Each structure stands twice: as structure tokens, then as C-alpha cells.
Amino acid sequence: MSKRLRNTELCADCNVPEPRWASVNRGVLVCDECCSVHRSLGRHSSQVRHLTHTPWPPTQLQMVQTLYSNGSNSIWEHSLLDPASVMSGKRKANPQDKLHPNKSEFIRAKYQMLAFVHRMPCREDDSSTAKDLSKQLHSSVRTGNLETCLRLLSLGAQANFFNPERGNSPLHVAAKAGQVSQAELLTVYGADPGAPDSNGKTPIDYAREAGQHDLADRLVEIQYELTDRLAFYLCGRKPDHKNSQHFIVPQMADSSLDLSELAKAAKKKLQSLSNHLFEELAMDVYDEVDRRETDAVWLATQNHSTLVTETTVVPFLPVNPEYSSTRNQGRQKLARFNAHEFATLVIDILSDAKRRQQGNSVASPKDNIELILKSVAIRHCSDSQDNDQPDYDSVASDEDTDPELNSSKGDRTKSLDSDLSDSPITMQEYLEVKHALSASEAKIQKLMKANNNLSDELRLMQKKASRFEKQSSMPESDYDNTFYDSELEDSGLCRRGRLRSSGWLGEGSSIPELDGLETESDPTLPSTEDVIRKTEQITKNIQELLRAAQENKHDSFIPCSERIYVAVTEMAALFPKRPRSETVRSSLRLLTSSAYRLQGECRKAVPSEGCPRPDMQLVTQQVIQCAYDIAKAAKQLVTITTKENTN
Known part of the structure; x- marks a missing residue:
């Protein structure tokens, strides 16, 4: 679509003709003066781009112009369209109004305070309202009605919502349906192109399967949006993602001069x-x-013939x-x-x-x-x-700042299980090993069958694990880079647009003492009996955690995770500090980093004063995922030591 505007377009905030700027996340076009106020609000409120002087992804520009032409501005001025608003004295700014205070106060009320947005009827359970809206969003993205989806997002629908019945997110649906503009809108609001569904497939996978190769390529670009933007800022180039070049790291001309x-x-x-x-x-x-x-x-x-004042x-x-x-x-x-x-x-x-x-x-x-x-x-x-x-x-994080407790769900490396990847580690294998080690399979099976929802979560974990196994042999694959934390707990447009980390955070960075040790001699591995004994302790504590999850005893998450962490630490201490085998290092890395992550996820189950109520379904899902990763790593270490000691 051409970037040139039609003469009929007006500024969404003051009706000045031929606006030259766009607010991407609001889906509106604005004039220069109003844009100066948008910029002062910050990107968390309004993400502005110039229509002709800023490089645009064509499909993103198409999305914004489609929204604007279909009345997106009525979302932000809903109550002003009511005839009663005229009687109350409410009105939008007009071209003759002064920038300060008239236009600026109106724009701040409109986008920062959301003063004119349609309000949902008050309900006791806000989380249920957000869930209902998110389910509507999940259904709507298969159509081309962008304005409906923006309205749902403005009311609090979550772009990263995982539909437990369908086993996927809105972006999976949009990608499968080939809805390019819907995908652009969802990603502006934080939808993750690398998130797996219950079958372990990402929106990128579904776009490719549907023959939507341009959409798939665009979703890959969105995954690397942050680092691509930084590289382009310095050198005017972007990586060639189609050829698996995902990073450009420019160098300074005088790079060797300062070694202080x-x-x-x-x-x-x-x-x-x-x-x-x-x-x-x-x-x-x-x-x-x-x-x-x-x-x-x-x-x-x-127009430099006019003084550009400090207020802009x-x-x-x-x-x-x-x-x-x-x-x-x-x-x-x-x-x-x-x-x-x-x-x-x-x-x-x-x-x-x-x-x-x-x-x-x-x-x-x-x-x-x-x-x-x-x-x-x-x-x-x-x-x-x-x-x-x-x-x-x-900088103090708004959450726990322990070095690894806040590692994201995307903290994976391609080589985690490289020596054990002849076949995926399935939940059945996990249960069989637990039975051989602690004779507790029947008890766990009964526990998991006691709650269908928990069983669904465990099956989802199994499919995710298969996906991570496949990633270890795919150099060009895109990592799962979802950062849930408080992001999915935000509602409506107060949340910031998700900037993707492009799967930066590898497991290797969390356990540095296990890296770079290829040339070390391999000291004697522990006995199989010692490893089994420690694995039994880990298994017992995981059972308690699963039982707490099944019974919704979220207060028990933290003490359970601490006991698991102690058991994991004791098990890791059995092994030499510098094992030669990459397989041992990978398994130890998965074991210890998963225990770190488990503590972080369990802490989210206890809401802090003044913080939004956590999505307990999401927290429980992540807790179980971490527990599964710990059990998987323990199983690998038992297999390794049994094989080595037998030989």
C-alpha cells in the first residue's frame, strides 16, 4: 500500500487535515502538533512513526491504515460519541485549540487515562472478565475484522492468551488463517511468534504450513525486532534471517584503542x-x-520558518x-x-x-x-x-532480582540434550524411570488422574519437550522467547508492547562454571546408587509439588520449590565440578537452571502488595514445566551414570 495519504484523512485528535504521523498501537493518524504530545507520553502509551520518513514494514503500515479507515478512533472516543457528552461539556480538541493546554490535556486524557474508552460492567472477578475477552479475541482473529480485535485489546483481552480448550493462542489462529494484519496487531500488543501450542508448533510453523511464507518470514523478523532495530540504528543493515543470520554486531573503527x-x-x-x-x-x-x-x-x-518551541x-x-x-x-x-x-x-x-x-x-x-x-x-x-x-x-527489578530466579520460559539452548536426542523424552519414559527409582509410579498416576486440568497441563509439557528436542538439531530454528512475568497480567492498553528478546537467553549463561571445559580430564562419576538415592529425594518433593498444584494449595509452592532446590543442589554436588562429557554438563545445566526457574515461578504464586493478581493457571503451568524439566534432567543423569558404571 502506498504511504501517501488521501486528502480526506484527518488527525484523530484535532481534525487537522492530512496527518503525517501514525500511532501504531492505537491505530490512528495524527498531525505534527498532536504527535508531539503522543511522543511525550512514551512508547508504553503511544508508538509513533512518521508515515513517509520512517521505514515501515509494509504489512504493519497496512494494518494501521486499515484500522484507521474502519473507525479505530471511535474506540478511544467512545463516550464522546454519546449525545449526552455534549451536554456535559465533554468535547474533543479542534484545529483552532492551542497545543498547550487544550490539545495536550485532551490527548493525555484520551490515551493515558483512557477517559473515553467504553467501560465494561463492574464484576467481582476481573480475571474472569479478561479471560472472557481473551477468548473472544481468540475467536475473532480468524476473521479480517481488525477493529473488533483492537476494541477487545483495549478492554483487557490478552494477546498472548493460551486457550486451554484449543491448545493455542490467538496468534496461532491468525497465522493458520493467513490473517496478516491480525498477526501484526497481535504482535504490537505482545503476542509471541515463537510460543508453542499444545502440539509444539509455533505461529511461524503454522504460517509456513498454510503456504503463508511472507507472513512466516515477517513473524521471524518480529522475533528479532529488538536486536534488528539496534543493528540498523548503527549500520543501516539488518540480518538475513532467511539464511539463518540472526545477528549483526557492528564494530567501532577505533575498537582497539581503549583497553583500560x-x-x-x-x-x-x-x-x-x-x-x-x-x-x-x-x-x-x-x-x-x-x-x-x-x-x-x-x-x-x-517547518523551520516557525520556531520549534521546547514544548514539542x-x-x-x-x-x-x-x-x-x-x-x-x-x-x-x-x-x-x-x-x-x-x-x-x-x-x-x-x-x-x-x-x-x-x-x-x-x-x-x-x-x-x-x-x-x-x-x-x-x-x-x-x-x-x-x-x-x-x-x-x-537497577532494581519490580520483581525478585536474584540472578537466575527471573529467567524466562525461553531460557533454552540448542544443545541441551544433544547426546540424548535420538528420540524425544516422553512423559511415559519419565514415569517409567520414576517407577524404577522410587516405586511411586502408581501414586503419581493416581494424583495426575485426580484432576483433568492438571493432566492437560502435563500433556502440554510433554509436547513442549518434544519441540525443544527438535530445536536442538535445527540451527536455524527460532527459540521460544515468551517472557510471561507480569506481561500477561497487564490488561488493556496500559501494558507495554512486547519487545522480543529473540531467544537470547541460553541455559549456558546461568551456570557459567559448567561452560568451556571441553579439555578437562573427566574425574570419576558418582555411583549409580548415589544418583538414584538423590533422584528419589527429588522425585518425592516433585510429588508434593504436584499434589499442591492439584489441590490449588499455592502457598505450598515456595516451600516445595525450596526443598526441590536443596535436593537438586545435593545431587549436583555428587558430580565433578568440571565433567568432561558434554552430555553430563548439559544435564546438570538443565537440572540446576530448572531448579532456579522453579523457585522464581513459585514466588509468583504469592501476590505482592500493590501488584496485579497473578494468573494462577499460567503460573501453575510454568511450575509444572519446570518440575518436568528437573525430572527429565535427573532421568538423563541416572541413564548416563548407569551406562558409565556398567562399562
């Missing part, structure tokens, strides 16, 4: 960030890239109320970086994103000279300067 200890320390500090904090930093740098690029477009498109300038990232004050301070400090400093930070983020995806261990600074953070940018990431404001490496 401060530079090395700053580089190491960035690499040592937990996966959760690294993701937050990368997302914030993405927002800063967007602010800088939009600033450049803004200045290039203004966005000097740093606006405050996002969903973030802690510490994180907002760190975000605003990014504006202080000059071009060289900011470029070095972006390069290091790209480098570390690639490392985390591939599961590589942290290399020493001398091995990565060309990618070391340099100049003043280093100080912004260190504790040695500007201590009056928190620095980014010490």
Missing part, C-alpha cells in the same frame, strides 16, 4: 547481569534508539509508571550518552544478546577486545561515577 581496566570492568559487569535485568536494559536502550530516531525525523520534517521536544525517555523509579532514572540517563558512547553500549548489548542466545560462556576481555565498552559510556554502567543517581547495572 575500567573498560574491562564495565564489560564484565554488563555480561554478569542476570537475564531478566539484561532484558530490561536492552528494552530500555531500544526505547532510547526509538526516541533518538524519532527526534531526527521530527527535526527533519518541521522530548529530551529523554518519559516516565513509565509501570517501572520502578530506579529503572526510570536509569532510562533517562541514557539521553546523556553522546553518539560514540551510545554506540558502544548498543554494540555491547548486541554482542551479549548473541552470546546469551548461543549459550556461550563469558569470554575474557582479551578475547573480545573489539567489543569492549569504551569512553565515558563505561562510567555510566559502573559504580565509580554519578553515584547520586542509580546506575543501570544496579
Whole structure:
């Protein structure tokens, strides 16, 4: 579709003709003046792009223009369309109104406060309302009615909703139906192209099966949206995803000049960030890239015969109320970086994103000279300067900041089970091994049959495990990079658009002491009897956790997870610290990192004061997935030690 506008189009906020900007997540077109207010709201409220001076994915532009031409603005001005609103004095801005305060106050009320959006009748159970809306969204995306889906999203439908009856998400449905614009809208609101359905297939898989190859390629691009945008900002190029090139890491021309200890320390500090904090930093740098690029477009498109006042300038990232004050301070400090400093930070983020995806261990600074953070940018990431404001490496997460507790569901490596991938590890195998080790199969079978819903979740885990097994032999595959955390608990348009991590976070980054040990001699492995004894302890504690899940005793999740963690630690201690076998290392890595993740997921079951109520169905699903991964790893270690000790 051509980017050129028709003369009949008007600004959605003040009716000025021929608007030149679009708000992607709101599906509206706006004029220059109104756009300046949109920008000051922040991307979490409005994601603006210039219609002709900003590069657009063609299908995303098509989506926005379709929404606007089909009345998307009526969603945000619903109550203003009521004749009674005229009597009450409510009205939208008009072209003659001043930017400040008239237009700006109206725009903030419209998009930040959602003051004119249709309100659902009050119900005691808000989670049920969101679930009902999400099910409607799930059904609607198979059609071409974009405006209906945007309306559902505005009311609180979740783009990443997993339909337990259908075993998939709205994006799976849209991809299978070839609904390109629906897929674009869902991904703007955080839908994950790499999330598996109950058959282990992703929306990308369904698009390819349906012959929608352009859509499949676009979904792959969306998975790597964040790192692609950072690379394009620096060098004007994007990776060739069709040929499995998923990262471009530019280099500075003077990359070998700065080898200071401060530079090395700053580089190491960035690499040592937990996966959760690294993701937050990368997302914030993405927002800063967007602010800088939009600033450049803004200045290039203004009529410079008219004074551009300070009221239209966005000097740093606006405050996002969903973030802690510490994180907002760190975000605003990014504006202080000059071009060289900011470029070095972006390069290091790209480098570390690639490392985390591939599961590589942290290399020493001398091995990565060309990618070391340099100049003043280093100080912004260190504790040695500007201590009056928190620095980014010490940003406090709104959730638990233990290094690995917040690892996402996407924390997988391609080689986790490379030596054991002759066939998928099935739930039946898992149960058989448990029977041989602890004679408790009958008890677990009875427990799982006692609750059909829990059994459904376990079958879903089995299919996911098969998918992860297949990924280990597919270099070009796209990782499961869903980050649930608080994202799926957000409702409506107050949630931020999901920036994908492109599966950066490999298992290898969580257990660094198990990496890079190919040349070590292999000390004696523990006896099979000792491994079985510890596995029995793990199995017993997993039984208790499954029973708590079946009986909805969510308060028991944390103590159960702590007992499992202790048992896992004791089992891992049986093995040499530096095993030679990649199979042993992979199994130990899966065992210990899954125990870390299990603790993090179980903590979500206990709501914190002032935080949204967690989706317990989702939390339980993730808890069971982690427990299954632990049992799977224990089974692998028993198999390995039995084989080695027999030989």
C-alpha cells in the first residue's frame, strides 16, 4: 500500500487535515502538533512513526491504515460519541485549540487515562472478565475484522492468551488463517511468534504450513525486532534471517584503542547481569534508539520558518509508571550518552544478546577486545561515577532480582540434550524411570488422574519437550522467547508492547562454571546408587509439588520449590565440578537452571502488595514445566551414570 495519504484523512485528535504521523498501537493518524504530545507520553502509551520518513514494514503500515479507515478512533472516543457528552461539556480538541493546554490535556486524557474508552460492567472477578475477552479475541482473529480485535485489546483481552480448550493462542489462529494484519496487531500488543501450542508448533510453523511464507518470514523478523532495530540504528543493515543470520554486531573503527581496566570492568559487569535485568536494559536502550530516531525525523520534517518551541521536544525517555523509579532514572540517563558512547553500549548489548542466545560462556576481555565498552559510556554502567543517581547495572527489578530466579520460559539452548536426542523424552519414559527409582509410579498416576486440568497441563509439557528436542538439531530454528512475568497480567492498553528478546537467553549463561571445559580430564562419576538415592529425594518433593498444584494449595509452592532446590543442589554436588562429557554438563545445566526457574515461578504464586493478581493457571503451568524439566534432567543423569558404571 502506498504511504501517501488521501486528502480526506484527518488527525484523530484535532481534525487537522492530512496527518503525517501514525500511532501504531492505537491505530490512528495524527498531525505534527498532536504527535508531539503522543511522543511525550512514551512508547508504553503511544508508538509513533512518521508515515513517509520512517521505514515501515509494509504489512504493519497496512494494518494501521486499515484500522484507521474502519473507525479505530471511535474506540478511544467512545463516550464522546454519546449525545449526552455534549451536554456535559465533554468535547474533543479542534484545529483552532492551542497545543498547550487544550490539545495536550485532551490527548493525555484520551490515551493515558483512557477517559473515553467504553467501560465494561463492574464484576467481582476481573480475571474472569479478561479471560472472557481473551477468548473472544481468540475467536475473532480468524476473521479480517481488525477493529473488533483492537476494541477487545483495549478492554483487557490478552494477546498472548493460551486457550486451554484449543491448545493455542490467538496468534496461532491468525497465522493458520493467513490473517496478516491480525498477526501484526497481535504482535504490537505482545503476542509471541515463537510460543508453542499444545502440539509444539509455533505461529511461524503454522504460517509456513498454510503456504503463508511472507507472513512466516515477517513473524521471524518480529522475533528479532529488538536486536534488528539496534543493528540498523548503527549500520543501516539488518540480518538475513532467511539464511539463518540472526545477528549483526557492528564494530567501532577505533575498537582497539581503549583497553583500560575500567573498560574491562564495565564489560564484565554488563555480561554478569542476570537475564531478566539484561532484558530490561536492552528494552530500555531500544526505547532510547526509538526516541533518538524519532527526534531526527521530527527535526527533519518541521517547518523551520516557525520556531520549534521546547514544548514539542522530548529530551529523554518519559516516565513509565509501570517501572520502578530506579529503572526510570536509569532510562533517562541514557539521553546523556553522546553518539560514540551510545554506540558502544548498543554494540555491547548486541554482542551479549548473541552470546546469551548461543549459550556461550563469558569470554575474557582479551578475547573480545573489539567489543569492549569504551569512553565515558563505561562510567555510566559502573559504580565509580554519578553515584547520586542509580546506575543501570544496579537497577532494581519490580520483581525478585536474584540472578537466575527471573529467567524466562525461553531460557533454552540448542544443545541441551544433544547426546540424548535420538528420540524425544516422553512423559511415559519419565514415569517409567520414576517407577524404577522410587516405586511411586502408581501414586503419581493416581494424583495426575485426580484432576483433568492438571493432566492437560502435563500433556502440554510433554509436547513442549518434544519441540525443544527438535530445536536442538535445527540451527536455524527460532527459540521460544515468551517472557510471561507480569506481561500477561497487564490488561488493556496500559501494558507495554512486547519487545522480543529473540531467544537470547541460553541455559549456558546461568551456570557459567559448567561452560568451556571441553579439555578437562573427566574425574570419576558418582555411583549409580548415589544418583538414584538423590533422584528419589527429588522425585518425592516433585510429588508434593504436584499434589499442591492439584489441590490449588499455592502457598505450598515456595516451600516445595525450596526443598526441590536443596535436593537438586545435593545431587549436583555428587558430580565433578568440571565433567568432561558434554552430555553430563548439559544435564546438570538443565537440572540446576530448572531448579532456579522453579523457585522464581513459585514466588509468583504469592501476590505482592500493590501488584496485579497473578494468573494462577499460567503460573501453575510454568511450575509444572519446570518440575518436568528437573525430572527429565535427573532421568538423563541416572541413564548416563548407569551406562558409565556398567562399562
